[in-house]
Amino acid sequence: MFKGGTMSLESLGINLRIKLVLATSWFIENTAKLLGYPKTSQGMPIVNDPNAIYGLPLHQPRVPPSPDPTNMLEAIFGNVPKSSAIDKFYYESARDGYYNFYIEHYKNVIFLPDWLSKWIQLHFTIGVDTASLEIIRDTLFSLSIYFMFFLQFRTMLYYFITINPYTRPWIYLISLSDWIYDILFHLGITRRATFFGFPILSIIVNGVAGVIADALNHLVFTMPFLPSEGQAGRVLIDGVPKDVIMFRYLPSLWFSHPIPDKLREFWYVQRPDIYKFMKSNYGHLDIDFLPNKILRQIYESEQNHLHSKSLVDNVEKIKILSTHVFCNSTILLQEWGNTLSYKQDVLLSSFLEHNDKLI
Structure with a gap:
């Protein structure tokens, strides 16, 4: 009897499922007929490129990373979180130059603002090599993931009423995340972050940390170009045409600075x-x-050449001036001699006339 009752309930469930499917099918079909199906509607378009309908693809990172331990610590605690950043593909071309690269165009790709990228390049003399910036990005990403873990651990402690989080060793762990709540408390945000009296601050903080980690995971550095210099295009990647953002030719900062x-x-x-x-x-x-040292040598050589040339010119000028002075002095001496001889003649003639009168 129990078996028979079980079978009857099972049959009843099957009949209900069949009726539900038929009712749903009837509702969808009649609704579609009101919209012109199948006479005016062509159905869903079939295309080979899903981006034609859904737009650009999304960059799908893997967080946490896939389990691939290389030592005992990673086997116990899991792999160290690493960012799955968007790859840059460099290429050289006789037409475009030597420092061209492109990235796949995703919806969620993130660039630095132009003013920030320019400031970093000018103040830290970063040209083509962005390895240091990528290390900073990956470090911040890992710290964000660890911080999210401690936030979740702090929230999980609420469910263990037998554990006092303000006793050792728990207080050391919660101190890694409670500092953010202390800052928000002093700013007065803690009292406002409630939903019908239920505190949602931990949810908001976790969400913000996740957004920051996600942004770091999609951040691309475009040095030596500015992000606004990117040009949209299509490139064959593994035999498949894909939308890309290309950075090529001469970077604008190399022209202005x-x-x-x-x-x-x-x-x-x-x-x-x-x-x-x-x-x-x-x-x-x-x-x-x-390079600057070659430019400095060229400048010093030109200055020495100009100095020697100016010295030769000065010597020539001195010669001309001395010749001119000598000529002028000779003329003056001749004039003085002529004047003196004339005065002597006048004096002598006057003396002779005076003697003649005395005789």
Whole structure:
């Protein structure tokens, strides 16, 4: 009897499911007929490129990272969180130059503002190598993930009423996350972050930390270009055309500001082909492509040449001046001699006339 009752309940459940499916099908079909199906509606378009309907793809990072331990600590506590940043593909071209690169165009790609990218490049002399910035980005990303873990651990302690979080060793762990709540409390945000009397501050803080970690995971550095110099295009990647953002030709900062000296010295010493390319294609823009020490030597050589030339000119001027002075002095002496002889003649004639009168 129990078995029979069970079978009857099972049959009743199957019948209800069938009726529900039929009712849903009838409702959808009649609703579609009101909209012109199947006469005027062509149905869902079939395309090979899903981006044509849904737009650009999303960059899907993996957080936390896939389990791939390499030591005992990672086997116990899991892998160290690492950012799955968007890759940059560099290429050299006889037309575009030597420092071109492109990235896949995602909806959630993030760039620095132009003013911040410019400030970093000018004040820290960052040219092409962005390894230091990427290390900082990955470090901040890992710290954000760890901070989220401690926030979640702090929230989890609320469910264990037998644990006093303000006793050792728990107080050491919660101190890693409670500092943010202390700051928000002093700012008066804690009292406002409630929903029908239920505090939601921990949810908000976790969400903000997640947004920051997600932004760091999609952040791309465009040095030596500014982010606004990117150009949209399509490139074949593994035989598939994909939307990309291309950065090529001469960076605008290299035109408006001096190129980093280390980079110019690298061209001059190790890559003269890059120097020749820059000089032949952009030499008319009045940009210094030589390193500072070479420019200093050229400047000192020109100054020495100008100094020696000015010295020769001065010697010639002195010679001309001395000749002129000598000629003038000779003329003056001749005039003085003529005047003196004339005076002597006048005096002598006067003396003779006076003697004649006495005789």
